[in-house]
Amino acid sequence: MNQQPVPLHEHGQRRPMKKRLWWIAISPSVWAIHFLACYITAAVWCEKIGEGNLRPLQISVGIYTAIALPVIIWVGYSSYRNFRRGDPPVPYDFDDPTDRTHFFGFTAFLLSSLSVVATLFTVLVFVLVGSCD
Known part of the structure; x- marks a missing residue:
């Protein structure tokens, strides 16, 4: 297999991958797994143990x-760095790899921010609720 060298930016940094679509789904997937793990654990705990110590x-x-x-x-941090790399134009008018990279970075950053808030809201339920009822 012939592998082409990874093109470098003008500052010697590695050029971002062209296909970053999967990167957008990581944070919401981690939040969904966290959400399911928390509530499945709570369901099993409350069914088997019931009332008592929730510690x-x-x-x-x-x-x-x-x-x-x-x-x-x-x-989120990696996506933000990817978004801020270079001088991205905010309206993404052109379909070129640089604009796609900036758009995917911005989208993944926003979804990561939303996932942090959703994860904290999930945890807040377990902090505030003191019983299985």
């Missing part, structure tokens, strides 16, 4: 959150 449930939700938030923040 282990809250600790498990905290562990899920400690895993999910850094991933979402990393994707």
Whole structure:
């Protein structure tokens, strides 16, 4: 297989990948997995244990959150850096790889921001609710 060298920007940085469409789905997927893990754990806990000490449930939700938030923040930070690389024109009028990269970076950054808020709202339920009822 002939592999072409990765083109570099004028500052010697690696040029971003042309196809970043999958990058947009990472943060919402991590939030969805976090959401399902939290509520499935709560459903099983409340069905099997019922009333009593909810501290282990809250600790498990905290562990899920400690895993999910850094991933979402990393994707958002990387997307923001990808969006701010160069001097992006805000109206994306041209269909070229640079505009696509900036658009995908901006979209992934916004979805990451929304996923952080959604993850925090999911955790807020477990902080504020004190029983399985």
